[in-house]
Amino acid sequence: xxxAQIVQTVAIYAIPVLFxxxxxxxxxxxxxxxxxxxxxxxxxxxxxxxxxxxDPVGTIAMPLxxxxxxxxxxxxGYAKPVPVRFGNLRNPKRDxxxxxxxxxxxxxxxAIGWTLLGYLLLAVGVEERFFLAMCRAGVLVNLVMFAFxxxxxxxxxxxxxxxxxxxxxxxxxFSRIEPWGFFxxxxxxxxxxxxxxxxxxxxxxxxSLIDLLLxxxxxxxx
Numbered sequence: 352x353x354x355a356q357i358v359q360t361v362a363i364y365a366i367p368v369l370f371x372x373x374x375x376x377x378x379x380x381x382x383x384x385x386x387x388x389x390x391x392x393x394x395x396x397x398x399x400x401x402x403x404x405x406d407p408v409g410t411i412a413m414p415l416x417x418x419x420x421x422x423x424x425x426x427x428g429y430a431k432p433v434p435v436r437f438g439n440l441r442n443p444k445r446d447x448x449x450x451x452x453x454x455x456x457x458x459x460x461x462a463i464g465w466t467l468l469g470y471l472l473l474a475v476g477v478e479e480r481f482f483l484a485m486c487r488a489g490v491l492v493n494l495v496m497f498a499f500x501x502x503x504x505x506x507x508x509x510x511x512x513x514x515x516x517x518x519x520x521x522x523x524x525f526s527r528i529e530p531w532g533f534f535x536x537x538x539x540x541x542x543x544x545x546x547x548x549x550x551x552x553x554x555x556x557x558x559s560l561i562d563l564l565l566x567x568x569x570x571x572x573x
Contacts, residue, residue: 363481367489369401371461371496372430375454376404379433382453386446388439396433406431432506444515444522451511458497463561465489470565474572490558498553502545504536505529 377399380391391397396404405411409429440446469486477483501509506529514522528535539545 359481363484364488364492367465367485367492370489371458371492372410373399373401373404374457374461375496375500376430376433378453378457379435379450382450383433383435383440386450387441388436388450390436390439391433394434396431404430404433444519448512448515451508451515454508455497455500458493458500459557462490462493462497462557463564465493466561466565467568470569470572490561494554494557495550497557498550499545501553502536502549505532507532507536 377397380397383390384392384397398404406429409431435450437443437447437450440450465486468489469483472482472486500507501512503509503513505511505514505526510525510529510532514525517525536545
């Protein structure tokens with residue numbers, strides 16, 4: 352991949368990635384405040400300003416390094432997590448589930464939104480490849496974030512959801528994984544377990560459901 356192609360790829364993905372990260376993290380903050388924890392609000396993290404959520408290493412340096420090192424074959428990154436004090440929630444065990452679901456839920460809605468935008472651009476005769484590619488990138492980025500964050504290991508959202516669903520004794524035992532959870536998840540990502548057994552199947556199913564949901568609109572537009 353030459354330099355011009357790299358610049359074009361970064362330009363196509365920049366806006367979808369910024370929206371995906373920003374709304375994902377802000378959604379956690381909104382949900383936490385709704386259920387009784389104002390920590391994120393007091394720290395200014397309930398914000399649609401991407402700068403409040405970007406982690407210089409995880410959001411910029413690491414993805415770029417991996418992109419160049421693997422010629423785009425492997426990408427991984429993260430934003431600054433929104434701080435949530437689960438003990439402040441009105442019903443910590445139950446409300447933890449909704450706070451955790453808020454982030455992937457935002458990504459799911461954005462995947463639908465980018466799909467809709469792509470349909471509308473085609474319907475009005477816009478054939479500019481850059482904008483259509485950006486819509487496809489928006490769908491892909493948000494499906495990846497939706498599926499990956501639902502992987503059932505802490506500190507990912509899926510791990511929080513599972514802790515909220517488990518009986519208290521099992522939830523406490525499961526929570527002990529968290530200090531090493533990031534390294535376990537990374538090992539599973541690098542080994543291909545997450546991608547092959549979780550990410551791709553869940554993305555495929557979710558993408559098919561979005562297509563099914565939007566079938567009536569697609570029939571009207573085309």
